[in-house]
Amino acid sequence: MAYSKRLNNRKFDETREMEAKVGIIKRADGSAMFRIGNTWAYAAVYGPRNLYPKFLQNPQRGILRVNYNMMPFSGSGERVRPGANRRAKEISMVSEKALLPVLDLKEFPNSVVDVFIELPQTEAGSRCAGICAASMALADAGLTMKDLVAAVSVGRVDDKLLVDMDYSEEAYEDGPVADIPIALMPQSGKITLLQMDGEISKESLKKAIGMGKAACGKIYDVMKKALKDKYEVH
Amino acid sequence: MTVKDKEIAVPGEVLAEGMDYLPGQGTYREGDRIIAGRLGLASIEGRAVKLIPLSGKYIPKMGDTIICQVIDVGFSGWRVETNSAYSAMLSVKDAISEFIRRGADITHYFNVGDYIVAQITNVTSQKLIDVSTKGPGLRKLHGGRILEVNTNKVPRIIGKSGSMVSMIKDATGCRIIVGQNGLIWLDGAPEAEFTAVEAIQKIASEAHLPGLTEKIKKFLEEKTGKKIEAHAPSIGEHSHDKGDR
Numbered sequence: 001m002a003y004s005k006r007l008n009n010r011k012f013d014e015t016r017e018m019e020a021k022v023g024i025i026k027r028a029d030g031s032a033m034f035r036i037g038n039t040w041a042y043a044a045v046y047g048p049r050n051l052y053p054k055f056l057q058n059p060q061r062g063i064l065r066v067n068y069n070m071m072p073f074s075g076s077g078e079r080v081r082p083g084a085n086r087r088a089k090e091i092s093m094v095s096e097k098a099l100l101p102v103l104d105l106k107e108f109p110n111s112v113v114d115v116f117i118e119l120p121q122t123e124a125g126s127r128c129a130g131i132c133a134a135s136m137a138l139a140d141a142g143l144t145m146k147d148l149v150a151a152v153s154v155g156r157v158d159d160k161l162l163v164d165m166d167y168s169e170e171a172y173e174d175g176p177v178a179d180i181p182i183a184l185m186p187q188s189g190k191i192t193l194l195q196m197d198g199e200i201s202k203e204s205l206k207k208a209i210g211m212g213k214a215a216c217g218k219i220y221d222v223m224k225k226a227l228k229d230k231y232e233v234h
Numbered sequence: 235m236t237v238k239d240k241e242i243a244v245p246g247e248v249l250a251e252g253m254d255y256l257p258g259q260g261t262y263r264e265g266d267r268i269i270a271g272r273l274g275l276a277s278i279e280g281r282a283v284k285l286i287p288l289s290g291k292y293i294p295k296m297g298d299t300i301i302c303q304v305i306d307v308g309f310s311g312w313r314v315e316t317n318s319a320y321s322a323m324l325s326v327k328d329a330i331s332e333f334i335r336r337g338a339d340i341t342h343y344f345n346v347g348d349y350i351v352a353q354i355t356n357v358t359s360q361k362l363i364d365v366s367t368k369g370p371g372l373r374k375l376h377g378g379r380i381l382e383v384n385t386n387k388v389p390r391i392i393g394k395s396g397s398m399v400s401m402i403k404d405a406t407g408c409r410i411i412v413g414q415n416g417l418i419w420l421d422g423a424p425e426a427e428f429t430a431v432e433a434i435q436k437i438a439s440e441a442h443l444p445g446l447t448e449k450i451k452k453f454l455e456e457k458t459g460k461k462i463e464a465h466a467p468s469i470g471e472h473s474h475d476k477g478d479r
Binding site: 029030047048049050059062102104107108109110111139140141142143144145146147148185186187223224227228231232 | 242244245246247248260262269271272273275287288289290291293319320321359360361386442
């Protein structure tokens with residue numbers, strides 16, 4: 001049976017419902033929340049600040065440190081074991097690399113910018129939600145950035161291409177599935193994160209990335225509005 | 235021009251198109267467009283477009299008067315915390331005029347945990363910072379309390395040549411020192427201190443709104459029950475501070 005209609009009645013190029021808020025963690029230097037469907041991400045930015053141990057310091061520019069963490073109760077009911085694991089370390093690393101191209105930390109040699117991404121509830125697309133929240137939080141922290149970073153997952157379920165997969169689609173069993181998280185700078189359209197789990201043809205991949213770019217445009221609008229709402233004169 | 239004056243711009247947003255405009259602070263040019271390089275308030279001055287920062291940590295600048303805390307004592311000076319990404323060095327020769335014997339105990343001048351008002355005398359490219367306490371108004375702070383606000387709100391708290399902070403001082407009778415790094419020291423009667431703190435926090439949270447002086451004046455009149463006359467810019471304690479534009 002072909003996948004003719006999405007299990008959740010969305011259009012194929014439609015994301016889940018989104019919500020964004022900036023400045024929710026008062027003690028942090030910058031913070032933001034991003035929700036897409038049932039996936040919630042909170043990000044807090046601290047710094048630029050002192051960096052120790054000293055061997056981590058870079059005298060040329062400040063460094064970025066991203067920590068991605070799923071809370072113990074954030075899964076589907078099974079307790080997520082707290083603390084770092086292989087998956088969390090990888091996602092921390094790719095998130096860091098997705099965010100670094102927009103940042104300019106030359107003004108802050110030997111220092112660090114810490115980003116903490118916490119997910120209280122997840123249902124697929126958590127690294128993308130985390131990157132969106134983190135990029136808003138970095139902007140809120142007043143850092144020099146040439147662009148924001150918007151991220152979304154695209155994919156293929158059976159013979160259909162779609163945007164922002166949820167868990168039921170990732171776990172679809174009646175046909176091949178590919179899950180492709182992408183992050184990009186919405187203004188220039190340059191991609192900063194591209195991963196894939198599953199298999200897909202070259203043509204379909206190109207098409208899927210195109211769909212992802214369009215979706216990131218919509219996500220960018222949500223992020224932009226959230227940032228302006230915090231500071232706008234009410 | 236795609237952005238209006240006094241509008242919030244987010245990173246990556248196109249501020250102006252065409253070569254008629256010049257990119258100012260916080261912006262950059264790409265092709266013939268001027269793009270926001272940070273989150274800020276757009277400000278158009280003639281042909282130049284710049285962004286006024288609304289958030290962010292304190293960046294040490296030469297000549298700034300800051301409030302800092304002693305975190306370490308060495309042989310020939312003190313290390314102080316500046317509320318920025320970097321700590322600063324206060325050497326004995328920039329702090330004390332009297333003769334000090336080599337190896338003498340310098341903790342009775344400043345000890346770990348003390349707050350001081352100091353001026354930044356030098357900042358290197360690697361952000362090594364020197365501060366000095368030789369100068370008018372620069373000293374160790376005794377008693378009082380420290381309040382932390384965002385460094386970008388400091389110009390509003392000081393006001394035009396110190397008008398805002400003078401108003402709070404006169405209304406509450408508190409002694410107040412505002413550091414460019416966002417640390418504020420205040421000392422007075424408990425009730426007065428409380429009112430001053432409230433006023434400062436009100437300024438910090440409404441710093442981007444117009445008509446702030448009037449609002450704070452009304453707030454202080456209500457709290458203290460005193461009439462506050464319009465404030466002439468005072469000269470003196472805050473003459474070396476950088477106030478509102």
